[in-house]
Amino acid sequence: MKTDGDAKQTDTGVKVKLYYTPEDLPEFDYQTSLGIPGKYPYARGIYPTMYRGKLWTMRQYSGFSTSENTNSRFKFLLDQGQTGLSLALDLPTQLGLDSDDPLARDDVGRLGVAIDTLSDMEEMFDGIPLDKISTSFTVNSTASIILAMYVATGEKQEVSKEKLRGTIQNDILKEYIARGTWIFPPQPSIRLIGDTIVYCIENIPRFNSVSVSGTHMCEAGATHVQGIAYPFLAAIAYINEVLKRGYRIDQIAPLLSFHLIAGGIQFQLFQDVANLRAARRLWAKIVKERLGAKEERSMLLRFSTGAMGSGMTEQQPLNNIARIAYYALAAALAGSRSFNLPCFDEAYGIPTEEAIRTSLRVQQILAYETGVADTVDPLAGSYYVENLTNYFEKGIEREMEEIESRGGIVACIENGYIQGKLSNQAYEVEKKIQKGEIIKVGANRFTIDEEQREMEVFKDDPQVLKRQTDRLNRVKATRDKNKVTACLHDLNKAAIEERNMMPYLIDAVKAYATMGEIVEVLKDVYGEADQPVFI
């Protein structure tokens, strides 16, 4: 059997043969290569029953302007059958700027909710018991402060800490690579992440303290293989930070989850599925063999999947619903625990309610109408998919080795190596799309003249800035100023002495110290990150 002669080079550089046979899996042994679901090496899935036991969590990113708006939005989504809340925070909150900061003015409440003080968090979850929901916070450099506020809000609701469920993104390394919301330099930032992990180990064992993300890197130009390798390296950096404080890998690993790519501008259905299956198997090996885990639950690669706006076309936007559905299919076939799908109007601005609902409906149709959830890992044993899975596992290892041979992920971020590599790759992909070498239906093939079309666009609320700064001023006027000063003083001292910052942050937010006040204290001690600029 010789099928190589018909190899087809796909857009991702992977050569795909006309068809696959047992010869494409020379070393395949069912037990060691796959095993049953829920058993090492977890290639087929991390739980024995997967979607039969529990469907994936259906999240759509949301968060609007102020805590009151977000509260009603959350109630709407819960009413619609959404089972987890995914919260967008505005950029000032993610960067530790208060809403009355001159730098924040244009961005307050724009891409998410503004949180200046604990009062905003309390209002956002008013009437939403924190032991009944799971909340995912998209926040990184200020994640420890947001976690402190969530803990304090739970306390006020009299929900015990160990019942809190959710995720903080808290993945600073990808911010330097892709998303740009860094504040402090890498080293103290990694220390803060270590503080949150330790706090969760001790107090909130069900809280995902870090969601290590490859999705954003893919959005910035990483291949889907790099989109696994780099977050694995970041995760290992965070784990090492906590190991050196005397904790065991089996205490740490279960608190980490991942957000990985399924979809996007370089989407290939079978490749995306195989890449995620490979990631699951490789992570189990890394945690067991390299990091020495003993407990099975440490070896589980718990990941949600997502893809962001870059796969969506501005032209013929309704076509994007079909793309979103295929991304969701890939996520389901790969055994993702939670899907975050893009919205069809992504290229136009913040998604409208209709677009968010449609993405949720795509998930529900997939879950309830297609039978995709009926059996675990339905592609297992496919000569093609297993061959791809082996291929991607080697590829991920190779990418990890490359970065480690260059001094590791922190060094490769500090010297801009990774950022430069990703922007080069992004440029090459974009050129191929513009030349029509990568086909985007409706954009560079099957185009129509649609100059006249205009979509409904999410409208900002022009009063948001004023309402939010009024709220902030009210809180500042009524809080105990001496207590704030004392808490900030303690915080400064703890930062200098490199103590675990979490208890000090919780005290500070409970005294209604603002996000900006807290971050200023930390900046004084930690400094600010340099920005390596490469094109």
Added chain:
Amino acid sequence: MDKERPIRVIIAKPGLDGHDKGAKVVAKALKDAGMEVIYIGLRQSTDSILSAAVEENADIIGLSILSGSHVPICRELLERMVQRGIEGAKVIVGGVIPRADVQILKDLGISEVFRGGSSFDDIVQAVRNIVRGAQRK
């Protein structure tokens, strides 16, 4: 103006948004088209952008804005240009810009707006035309 001198472009990310793939790939495309391009990075204030433009003697200031804050940012930048007496540099904007806002930006004085899906060729051509138009005046 010296005809042989390559077009000089400053690219910047004003505001707080950190997604700069678009800024970087457009910078590369303009560079490949023979222009001198300097990308000055994230979280640039209008004044830091203008200072860079003056220092680099830029013909074009390219802003990449995905956060939805394009109107207030552009208004402030153009006002500061007038206040600081900066002439000669033209401003272009790219990013997630609703179609309805394109005319608003042009009325403010933005020379060209590139929404998602704009081609490198279009951007390169537009930049050349804008600079040529400015030189003719």
